[in-house]
Amino acid sequence: MPLARPLLGWLAFAVVMCLVPVFVSTGTVRILVFANFLAIFAMSWDVISGRTGYISFGHPFLIGIAGYTTAMLTYHLDTPLWLSIPAGVFATLVGGTLFLLPALRIRGTYFALVTLAFMELMYQLTQVIAPKVTGGTRGLSGIPTIVSGAIPNYYLTFGLVFAIGLGLWFVLRTRIGAALAALRMDEGAVAASGLSTIRLKLFAFMTSAAVAGIGGAFYVHYLGSIAPRGLFDINFLFTILVAALLGGSSTVAGPILGAYFLTFLLEYLRPYLPGPERYVIYGMIALVVYVLEPRGLHAILRTGARRLAPLLARRRIAP
Amino acid sequence: MGRAVNTLLELREVTKRFGGLVALDGLSVHVDSGEFLGLIGPNGAGKTTAFGVLTGEQRPDSGRGYFHGDDVTRMPTHRRVARGIARTYQIPRPFGEMTVLDNVRVAMMPDSVRRLIAERPPEGVDRELLRSVGFGEREAAMYPDQLSMGELRKLELARTLATEPEVLLLDEVFAGLTRGEIAQLSALLVAERRSGMTAIIVSHDLRSLAPLVDRVVVMSFGAVIAEGAFEEVLDNPLVREAYLGQA
Amino acid sequence: MTNILIQGLALSGLYALVAVGFTMIFSVGRVLNLAHGVFLMLGGYAYYTAVQVFGISKGAGIAIAVLAGAAFGILTYTVLVRRLEHNPIAVEISTLILAVVMQALIVVVYTSAPKSMWPIVPGVFRHEGVFVSHNILAAMVLSWIVLGGLVVFVRRTRLGRALRAVSMDRKGAVISGIDPHRMSLATWAISGGLAALAGVFFATYTQLTPGMWVAPLIIAVAVVVVGGIGSIVGSLVVAHLIGFMETVTTTLVAAELRGVFTMVLVIVVLVIVPKGLFGREEL
Ligand SMILES: Nc1ncnc2c1ncn2[C@@H]1O[C@H](COP(=O)(O)OP(=O)(O)O)[C@@H](O)[C@H]1O
Ligand SMILES: [Mg+2]
Numbered sequence: 101m102p103l104a105r106p107l108l109g110w111l112a113f114a115v116v117m118c119l120v121p122v123f124v125s126t127g128t129v130r131i132l133v134f135a136n137f138l139a140i141f142a143m144s145w146d147v148i149s150g151r152t153g154y155i156s157f158g159h160p161f162l163i164g165i166a167g168y169t170t171a172m173l174t175y176h177l178d179t180p181l182w183l184s185i186p187a188g189v190f191a192t193l194v195g196g197t198l199f200l201l202p203a204l205r206i207r208g209t210y211f212a213l214v215t216l217a218f219m220e221l222m223y224q225l226t227q228v229i230a231p232k233v234t235g236g237t238r239g240l241s242g243i244p245t246i247v248s249g250a251i252p253n254y255y256l257t258f259g260l261v262f263a264i265g266l267g268l269w270f271v272l273r274t275r276i277g278a279a280l281a282a283l284r285m286d287e288g289a290v291a292a293s294g295l296s297t298i299r300l301k302l303f304a305f306m307t308s309a310a311v312a313g314i315g316g317a318f319y320v321h322y323l324g325s326i327a328p329r330g331l332f333d334i335n336f337l338f339t340i341l342v343a344a345l346l347g348g349s350s351t352v353a354g355p356i357l358g359a360y361f362l363t364f365l366l367e368y369l370r371p372y373l374p375g376p377e378r379y380v381i382y383g384m385i386a387l388v389v390y391v392l393e394p395r396g397l398h399a400i401l402r403t404g405a406r407r408l409a410p411l412l413a414r415r416r417i418a419p
Numbered sequence: 420m421g422r423a424v425n426t427l428l429e430l431r432e433v434t435k436r437f438g439g440l441v442a443l444d445g446l447s448v449h450v451d452s453g454e455f456l457g458l459i460g461p462n463g464a465g466k467t468t469a470f471g472v473l474t475g476e477q478r479p480d481s482g483r484g485y486f487h488g489d490d491v492t493r494m495p496t497h498r499r500v501a502r503g504i505a506r507t508y509q510i511p512r513p514f515g516e517m518t519v520l521d522n523v524r525v526a527m528m529p530d531s532v533r534r535l536i537a538e539r540p541p542e543g544v545d546r547e548l549l550r551s552v553g554f555g556e557r558e559a560a561m562y563p564d565q566l567s568m569g570e571l572r573k574l575e576l577a578r579t580l581a582t583e584p585e586v587l588l589l590d591e592v593f594a595g596l597t598r599g600e601i602a603q604l605s606a607l608l609v610a611e612r613r614s615g616m617t618a619i620i621v622s623h624d625l626r627s628l629a630p631l632v633d634r635v636v637v638m639s640f641g642a643v644i645a646e647g648a649f650e651e652v653l654d655n656p657l658v659r660e661a662y663l664g665q666a
Numbered sequence: 667m668t669n670i671l672i673q674g675l676a677l678s679g680l681y682a683l684v685a686v687g688f689t690m691i692f693s694v695g696r697v698l699n700l701a702h703g704v705f706l707m708l709g710g711y712a713y714y715t716a717v718q719v720f721g722i723s724k725g726a727g728i729a730i731a732v733l734a735g736a737a738f739g740i741l742t743y744t745v746l747v748r749r750l751e752h753n754p755i756a757v758e759i760s761t762l763i764l765a766v767v768m769q770a771l772i773v774v775v776y777t778s779a780p781k782s783m784w785p786i787v788p789g790v791f792r793h794e795g796v797f798v799s800h801n802i803l804a805a806m807v808l809s810w811i812v813l814g815g816l817v818v819f820v821r822r823t824r825l826g827r828a829l830r831a832v833s834m835d836r837k838g839a840v841i842s843g844i845d846p847h848r849m850s851l852a853t854w855a856i857s858g859g860l861a862a863l864a865g866v867f868f869a870t871y872t873q874l875t876p877g878m879w880v881a882p883l884i885i886a887v888a889v890v891v892v893g894g895i896g897s898i899v900g901s902l903v904v905a906h907l908i909g910f911m912e913t914v915t916t917t918l919v920a921a922e923l924r925g926v927f928t929m930v931l932v933i934v935v936l937v938i939v940p941k942g943l944f945g946r947e948e949l
Pocket of ligand 1: 469
């Protein structure tokens with residue numbers, strides 16, 4: 101497979117994104133920080149759900165485990181961040197195994213529902229079990245942040261997006277990517293091809309959990325607070341899922357694209373629709389795109405480019 | 420020159436129930452190394468289920484399975500495949516959103532996440548395998564929904580061969596094929612047989628099956644009702660009754 | 667003790683009403699409607715608008731709510747679900763998106779401020795230290811009537827039998843001349859109406875807010891998952907299991923833990939017996 105072109109694409113992506121803060125307002129940069137987090141969460145979701153077809157309706161559960169772990173460690177024990185963040189990621193890996201257990205027996209709708217139940221359970225548990233430790237319904241605030249100011253946070257989070265994206269891209273373009281795709285299409289036939297479906301799922305779930313954990317931990321140290329409401333929440337899940345699907349699932353660029361698109365859609369609608377109408381339009385657009393092209397913007401751009409390429413080429417020949 | 424006959428794959432006294440229905444009723448069958456065995460019987464006799472038990476896709480309620488004399492009853496499917504048991508499906512099950520070439524590549528993958536990531540895929544072997552079943556570059560780039568039933572069965576065969584099997588379990592290999600396709604597939608199987616492969620072939624098309632196999636086993640209601648050479652088995656009154664009773 | 671019994675029964679009746687439409691849709695179409703909670707919410711807001719804004723009578727308000735729910739069910743099916751029916755996951759995802767869109771729409775129309783609903787049947791039932799609002803008792807009685815009617819409908823009427831046939835064996839039903847799309851349409855209409863009715867009571871039991879759709883969706887999922895997706899009777903039994911479990915937890919253990927046990931039950935059942943305790947997928 102030729103490497104040069106996609107690597108050039110990644111490079112261009114990095115250059116453009118690094119220059120962005122020079123040209124836009126601080127407000128926009130702050131918005132971009134959220135887009136970066138959303139991109140990380142969407143990439144994580146896609147590794148489980150887009151690739152292997154195990155739809156997770158409980159991704160905030162994974163994100164929240166890392167977030168709460170590092171938040172509690174730093175808040176109560178003054179654990180340094182270099183220790184608490186890895187601890188949070190590790191806890192998420194354990195949480196990922198909890199996802200894997202039902203995935204050994206059930207898939208499709210049933211799996212999606214278990215993950216939803218995990219999220220809902222977490223929502224309840226953080227409020228009632230040891231509220232002194234978790235902060236209960238109000239959560240914890242005053243959690244240390246890593247850097248301050250919009251621009252440093254932007255570069256930090258974009259660095260994460262870039263590193264995770266490139267890492268996932270390098271790994272998933274190998275045969276493991278095809279194996280996971282095969283898992284989505286026919287699990288029985290994968291086993292009949294001599295591959296351990298459990299091992300493949302374990303890989304996908306752990307990778308996804310690690311990414312969710314990194315995102316979740318950094319997210320909490322960006323916000324400086326964490327609370328069950330808004331985190332273990334269907335609306336949050338919705339945003340992650342739509343970002344991945346709208347951008348194009350089963351790709352790495354898709355979820356990133358979807359995250360930026362979604363965030364900016366919301367921002368660009370603001371001047372025209374200052375009120376809550378914005379969310380209706382935004383949801384409608386997501387719905388229409390999903391129903392018309394379930395493979396997302398990534399596929400739309402691809403087909404568009406493929407259709408345009410011959411036209412452009414012809415122009416060049418005969419101007 | 421007495422060739423040492425050794426049993427390669429075997430089911431002993433296997434019973435498998437689906438709810439109240441007894442799909443396999445104390446079934447015992449075996450295939451010897453280098454042998455081509457025909458497995459026939461009316462619809463619902465339990466042939467496909469027997470394959471499922473042999474590959475580990477179905478757990479028997481009782482009885483055991485042996486491969487090379489080792490008890491493999493509880494061995495998971497992918498490990499049996501790795502050890503050399505490969506099957507095709509009665510209704511082909513290709514990976515629908517992958518090209519023919521990629522389908523075969525999945526079947527060639529090593530069962531190790533590390534190797535899948537770190538190693539480069541072997542070059543050329545995949546296309547060579549496709550050529551061996553009669554697929555050229557054009558077919559390699561096609562998607563399963565563009566293939567005829569004959570091509571799908573060839574793809575299934577290619578996928579089993581990609582796992583470097585010792586024994587092939589072929590379910591209804593000739594179903595849905597034209598005369599020409601049957602001839603092509605038969606030629607491929609004859610070649611495999613010559614090269615020393617072992618196989619169990621399920622087919623309703625007895626005429627096409629006859630020249631391919633050394634021996635046939637007839638199943639009805641989950642048990643063996645006759646076995647031996649083709650002609651004598653077909654003369655067996657029990658067999659006639661089983662087939663006629665079904666029609 | 668009596669308190670637990672009455673409260674448990676009442677809550678269970680409400681839960682059964684919440685879940686039954688969700689069950690029907692899965693049973694007939696093999697898809698999950700994650701906008702189910704929104705159907706309830708719409709019912710609640712429709713009733714609120716009719717009765718508390720325009721001052722229409724309560725009975726007419728309920729009728730309007732039910733019609734609105736049924737209409738929205740039909741709309742959801744024809745515009746959205748029908749084109750994705752072959753892919754259950756796509757239906758789930760798109761109905762989830764729809765739910766969020768509707769939530770936003772409710773905010774636009776009614777703002778995000780909670781609205782409190784007047785009880786449909788005012789008053790409180792008092793007996794030897796037992797306090798239960800008439801409202802929730804009414805919900806319970808109504809849900810029994812509706813569910814009883816539904817069972818009769820499914821078993822006795824032509825349409826009901828056809829629905830049942832589709833739920834048991836779609837192909838077979840098609841062969842015998844039943845149009846599965848029309849059956850799905852009917853199911854979505856009925857489900858929408860039932861959900862809206864449940865929503866009127868659910869809203870008086872809790873509050874009317876744009877985010878209120880999540881709780882009943884979770885309840886429907888729990889009831890239906892534990893009962894066996896698609897089984898009406900299973901859902902009924904499990905609605906009582908969960909209703910009583912929550913009542914007992916609330917009164918004897920700790921009110922905050924009521925949801926915890928429900929979710930643990932859902933997870934355990936899905937992992938151990940994925941097909942649910944009653945394991946059927948037909949009506
Ligand atoms: N997964 C299953 N669930 C329930 N019954 C099954 C299942 N698989 C096969 N059966 C039943 O078991 C019997 C044997 O089926 P099968 O092995 O497919 O027969 P054959 O391949 O000989 O036609 C049939 O009656 C069939 O209906
Ligand atoms: Mg068969």
